[in-house]
Structures are given as structure tokens and as C-alpha cells.
Amino acid sequence: MARRLPGHDAVRGEAIEVRIADVSVRAFPDESIAAAAIASGTRVLARSLKYHRPRTFFCFEGHCSGCLVRLSGVPNLRACQAMCTAGAEVEGQNAFPSAEVDLLGAVDFLFSRGMDHHTLMTGSSVLNRLANKVVRQLSGLGKLPDRPPRELPDIAPRTVDVCVIGGGPAGLAAATATARAGRSTIVIDDQLRPGGSLRADPRTGRRAAETSVAAATAAGVEVLARSTAIGYFPEDDGGVLAVSAPDRLYRIHAASWIWATGGYPVNLPFPDNDRPGVLAARAVGRLLVDHGILGGDRVCIVEVPEVAEDAAALADALYQAGAEVVRIALGNANGTRGRSWVSALDTPNGKVECDLVAVAGIPAPASEGPRQQGCKVVLDPAAGGFRVVVDEHGRTSAPGVWACGDVTGYVGPAAAAEQGARVGMNVATRGFGYRRSVAGKIVLCRCEDVTLADLEHCVSRGYCDIEEVKRYTGFGTGPCQGKECLAAVASQLASLTDQPPAAIPPFTSRPPLAPTPLKMLAKDPAAHRFADDREPALDRGKPAPRPPGPRESLRDDPERGRGG
Ligand code: FES
Structure with missing residues (x-):
């Protein structure tokens, strides 16, 4: 049974009351609804969409759907990302009459082997119509809010040198480094309090998180907490990150971006792994370290070998806090009861009695934002999923x-902080060789209207050779033939592709060197020399094409010839 640990410094201030499923529970203003719920013994918050299986907290980071509740009349809010306020009313969702006792849970029992809802009751048109009506009543998550919002959030444009997405160990360290180097820096963090995995790992803990945040703000970093990066729009003003904050929508332009979004806690595959009481190990750590709540008295940690050290640290901390702990390899977890x-x-x-299962898997890299910004990712199971590919500089x-x-x-948190500090230094010293078109266009080739954003896009498509860039963007093909733009494009290309300038050759120079009226050449018997038959630059170094053999001539191909 979860309980608050007496004397834990996370529990501060005057206790307040919130109502969860019509029951008044004791809470504290600096904790989440989910923390108050689990500490007060609330078990089920909602039901799953299809089988109405019980659902409750899993990740405690706002990244699963387990804790969606209706909070003071507003549906589909995550209880782990909503602060307790006095008098808050929390109701379960997707259940009748309540999340704990849901009559629709019979679906799970009736379809114990699962169901294909596409073909449900399609044998009879009458039954099918009936089934459609019932299903339409039952589908969807939550009910509409009691009241529509009275005010729409403001839009706030921001322009900074460096935007760091993620306020965990890596992001805070990177931001501190760039700010100390004099770069205006903003950190976007989607949690109630920044600190990320520092707040969930007993080896670092809440104080380490607060020290890192303090260091960042002392260096001049602006930290936006409870703010979620919701999308990157490359076509908008040279690239804008939309960030949803509690009271406004930020439109952020930055010269450099650092993704430090960490990884998501994942569930592990074993039977009935979705039963309430199966939590991510990091959630169990977060409850203990950040909220001073011991999640259970008898805890089974189901783990994979890659995170054995983390699991050992959690087991030790739980044991120190008074729990019995058993560590079980994933292959030996045959199901929950x-x-x-x-x-x-x-x-x-045999059966191991427990009141909490902590699942320790490799966190899945939170790479969807970087992917949206065009970063290459690669599926790497040993790294937890699709990781962002970086070079040695980050x-x-x-x-x-x-x-x-x-x-x-x-x-892990300690290595992430080291990596963040290093990458922050790199960004501060190397990341400003060029400047993104933060607002308006930075034109590199005026003849052909080629902008820096065009060049960046070209490089992001993998065209990094000057000849490829010329063909892709059209720079250097206008009236100046590269006189004005070649050096500018080449220097930016060196910066964008992290090559020394000496490694970038010019594109092939061809006559005429200046725009020339054709009539000037009309009578010159040597004018044919302007018909440039030199080897195309892109073909340089490739084997010369074979001259067509007898069968390769269209005229001599009997099949093609017959068809006319
Ligand atoms: S989203 Fe709240 S527990 Fe996962």
C-alpha cells in the first residue's frame, strides 16, 4: 500500500483537500493529483477504450494515457501533470457508473480472447445497425467540458540564440553552458518541475535537480516549465517551434536547437502487464525521490539486463525506505494477479506476493521532435528505440x-549531464558559424533568390556537394554565374556540414564568364568552342559510359523495332 514517508522534505506547506471519485483526500499544493491519489489509496482512474480494462498511473511523466481524468469539469487531463489545488474535483472517465466498478468491464470478460471490432455483428444487418449505435455511444475519450474556455491564450513570439527542448540533466547542463558563453538560452520543459530523470533517480534526487535548475537560471537561462513543444514548422518564418505553455502559445525562433528530450519509460511484455499497480520503475523512483511516497510495501522489480544498475539503485532506495523488494528478470515474469x-x-x-510491480526497461528515446526537424534517427533496440544520430560533437x-x-x-542521468555540458559548449563555440533565418529571409544568391533556409533544406535532404547544391537550389546559375554567391554559399555549406572550408571546391566554371549577347558569337568561326563538351562535374571520377553496342541501339533492337 502506498504511503507518504514521514519527514520527507518533499511534503511541504499546508495540507489541502481535493475530491477524487467523490472521496475527499489529503493533498499538498506542490504535488500532482496523481501523487495525491496514489498516496491516498486511489487505484483505478479510468477504463480503457475497447475492453474497459482498469487504467491508472504508469509513467508519472505525462507520457502514457493511464491517468486521464476529468478535472473540475475539464476532460482528458493527465492527473500526473496537474497540480493539486484546494477543492479540485477529480472524476474517472470512460466508465459506468465509476472507474472502480464499471459495468462495461463485462466486455473484457465476454471477449476474453479479444475481438475484431471491424467485423463485430456484421453477419446480420439488424444487429449491425444496433451494434453501430451502441459503439458510437461508447467510443471516444471523456465527455465535453462543462463550459467552453472563456479566454483564448495569447501568442508570444520569442527569438533566442539557443532553444533547448527538455529540462532534464542533459538539457539543463547544455543550457547552462550556452548561457555562460553569452548565448541567450531558453529551456522548454513539459513537467510540473524541471529536472527530468534527476527527480526520479535515487542516485541523484530532488536536490540535484534543484541545484541544476538553480545553476541554469543563475547563468541566465530562461526555464519554461509546464511547457510542451507541440510542433516544429520549418516553412514558418525560417522555422518556428510552437510551445504550449499554461497561459500562452510561444512561437520560438532560435539560431541553434538542442534536443534533450530524454527517453520515455516503457512497459515490458509479460501477461497482464497493464494491471493497475504495474508502474514504470522510474515512476516508482519519482514517487519516492520527488514526492516522498513509498509506492508499495512489497515491490517486485521486473527488469532487463541493460538497466540492471538502475534497478539495483531503485531496489536499494526502496529497501532503505522500508519496502521488501524482489528483483525478477523479464523472462521470469509470467504474469500479474x-x-x-x-x-x-x-x-x-511460484507466486511472489506484492502490492507494486516496477517495470525497468530501457527508456525509448523521445525522438519525434527531432524527427520533425529533419534529424536522422535509427532504430537501435540496445538504445531503447529510435535514437537521434549525432556526431562526436552532438x-x-x-x-x-x-x-x-x-x-x-x-x-542515464549522470552521463546525460556530462554529455549535455559538452554539447552546450560545442553549440556555444561552433554552432554560430552561420545564422538561421530567424525572421525574414537571408538571401545568399540574389539572382536566383536562394536563401539560407533553402541551403539548409538542401543539406537536410542529403545534398552536401557544391555541385549538387547548385543543381538543387539553382544558386550560381543566374546572371552573376556565382560571382556574388559562390563564396557565401560555399562558406555556409562548410559550416552546415561541419567541413573545413578548404574541403569545399568551387563548382565548375564554364564560358561565358559574363552574360554575352549571342550575336557577338554569331560570326566567330571558333564559337563552337562555347558548346561545352567537358565532363559534367557530377560525373567526375565515374567510369566513362560504354559506347552503345549493336543490341543497345534502338534501331537494332528487334523487339523495339517491331513495335514501331
Ligand atoms: S501520463 Fe500520467 S501516469 Fe502516465
Whole structure:
């Protein structure tokens, strides 16, 4: 049974009351609704969409859908990302009459082997019509809000040198480094309090998180907490990141971007792994470290070998806090038992009684934002999923975009902080060789209207050779023939592709060197020399094409010839 640890410094201030499923529970203003709920013994918050299986908290980071509730009349809010306020009313969703006792849970029982809802009751048209009506009533998540919003949030444009997405160990360290180097820096963090995995790992803890935040703000970093990067729009003013904050929408332009979004806690595959009481190990750590709540008295940690050290640290901390802890390899987890909350874990050696299962898997890199910005990712199971590919400096494949920490593959909080500091230094010293078109166009080739954004786009498509860039963007093909733009484009290309300038050759120079009226050449017997038959630059170094043989001539091909 979860309980607050007496004397934990996370529990501060006057206790307040919130109502969860019509029951008044004690809470504190600096904790989330989910923390108050689990500490007060609330078990089920909602039901799943299809089978109405019980749902409740899993990640405690706002990244799963387990804790969606109706909060003071507003549906589909995540209880783990909503602060407790006095008098808040929390109701379960997607259940009748309540999340704990849901009559529609019969669906799970009736279709114990699952159901294909596409073909449900399609044998009879009458039954099918009836089924459609029922299904339409039951589908959807939550009910509309009691009241429409009275005010729409403001839009706030911001322009900074460096935008760091993610306020965990890597992001805070990177931001501190860039700010100390004099770069205006903003950190976007979607959690109630910045600090990321520092707040969930007993080896670092809440104080380490607060020290890192304090260091960042002392260096001049602006930290936007409870703010979520919701999309990157490359076509908008040279690239804008939309950020949803509690009271406004930020439109952020930055010269350099650092993705430090970390990784998502994942569930592990074993039978009935969705039973309430199965939590991410990091959530169990977060409850303990950040909220001073011991999630259970008898805890089974189901783990994979890649995170054995983390699991050991969590097991030790839980034990120190008074829990009995058993560590079980994933291969030995044969399923959970329990009604509305886990009561045991089956293993090959028998049943292990428990009141909490902590699942320790490799966090999945949170790489969807970098992907939207054009960064290359690669599926790497050992790194937890699709990790962002970076070079030794932390550069991604997208110009001006960097990444560090677990989003590049799981490394854990301490290594992530080191990596973040290093990448921050690199951004501060190397990331400003060029400037993104933060507002308006930076034109590199005036003849052909080629902008810096065009060049960045070209490089992001993989065209990094000066000849390819010329063909893709058209720079150097206008009236000046590259006189004005070649050096500018070549220098920017060196910066964007992190090559020394000496490695960038000029494109092939061809006559005429200046725009020339054709009549000037009309009578010159040597004018044919202007018909340029030299080897195309893109073909340089490739084997010369074979002259067509007898069968390669269209005229001599009997099949083609017959068809006329
Ligand atoms: S989203 Fe709240 S527990 Fe996962």
C-alpha cells in the first residue's frame, strides 16, 4: 500500500483537500493529483477504450494515457501533470457508473480472447445497425467540458540564440553552458518541475535537480516549465517551434536547437502487464525521490539486463525506505494477479506476493521532435528505440540542430549531464558559424533568390556537394554565374556540414564568364568552342559510359523495332 514517508522534505506547506471519485483526500499544493491519489489509496482512474480494462498511473511523466481524468469539469487531463489545488474535483472517465466498478468491464470478460471490432455483428444487418449505435455511444475519450474556455491564450513570439527542448540533466547542463558563453538560452520543459530523470533517480534526487535548475537560471537561462513543444514548422518564418505553455502559445525562433528530450519509460511484455499497480520503475523512483511516497510495501522489480544498475539503485532506495523488494528478470515474469490492483507476480518458482510491480526497461528515446526537424534517427533496440544520430560533437543531421542525453540512446542521468555540458559548449563555440533565418529571409544568391533556409533544406535532404547544391537550389546559375554567391554559399555549406572550408571546391566554371549577347558569337568561326563538351562535374571520377553496342541501339533492337 502506498504511503507518504514521514519527514520527507518533499511534503511541504499546508495540507489541502481535493475530491477524487467523490472521496475527499489529503493533498499538498506542490504535488500532482496523481501523487495525491496514489498516496491516498486511489487505484483505478479510468477504463480503457475497447475492453474497459482498469487504467491508472504508469509513467508519472505525462507520457502514457493511464491517468486521464476529468478535472473540475475539464476532460482528458493527465492527473500526473496537474497540480493539486484546494477543492479540485477529480472524476474517472470512460466508465459506468465509476472507474472502480464499471459495468462495461463485462466486455473484457465476454471477449476474453479479444475481438475484431471491424467485423463485430456484421453477419446480420439488424444487429449491425444496433451494434453501430451502441459503439458510437461508447467510443471516444471523456465527455465535453462543462463550459467552453472563456479566454483564448495569447501568442508570444520569442527569438533566442539557443532553444533547448527538455529540462532534464542533459538539457539543463547544455543550457547552462550556452548561457555562460553569452548565448541567450531558453529551456522548454513539459513537467510540473524541471529536472527530468534527476527527480526520479535515487542516485541523484530532488536536490540535484534543484541545484541544476538553480545553476541554469543563475547563468541566465530562461526555464519554461509546464511547457510542451507541440510542433516544429520549418516553412514558418525560417522555422518556428510552437510551445504550449499554461497561459500562452510561444512561437520560438532560435539560431541553434538542442534536443534533450530524454527517453520515455516503457512497459515490458509479460501477461497482464497493464494491471493497475504495474508502474514504470522510474515512476516508482519519482514517487519516492520527488514526492516522498513509498509506492508499495512489497515491490517486485521486473527488469532487463541493460538497466540492471538502475534497478539495483531503485531496489536499494526502496529497501532503505522500508519496502521488501524482489528483483525478477523479464523472462521470469509470467504474469500479474489481482483484481483492481496487483497482488502477486507469477514466476517459474511460484507466486511472489506484492502490492507494486516496477517495470525497468530501457527508456525509448523521445525522438519525434527531432524527427520533425529533419534529424536522422535509427532504430537501435540496445538504445531503447529510435535514437537521434549525432556526431562526436552532438550535431544531428539537420543543420543547426543538436542533441544530447537519452534521446541519442540511453545513458542515464549522470552521463546525460556530462554529455549535455559538452554539447552546450560545442553549440556555444561552433554552432554560430552561420545564422538561421530567424525572421525574414537571408538571401545568399540574389539572382536566383536562394536563401539560407533553402541551403539548409538542401543539406537536410542529403545534398552536401557544391555541385549538387547548385543543381538543387539553382544558386550560381543566374546572371552573376556565382560571382556574388559562390563564396557565401560555399562558406555556409562548410559550416552546415561541419567541413573545413578548404574541403569545399568551387563548382565548375564554364564560358561565358559574363552574360554575352549571342550575336557577338554569331560570326566567330571558333564559337563552337562555347558548346561545352567537358565532363559534367557530377560525373567526375565515374567510369566513362560504354559506347552503345549493336543490341543497345534502338534501331537494332528487334523487339523495339517491331513495335514501331
Ligand atoms: S501520463 Fe500520467 S501516469 Fe502516465
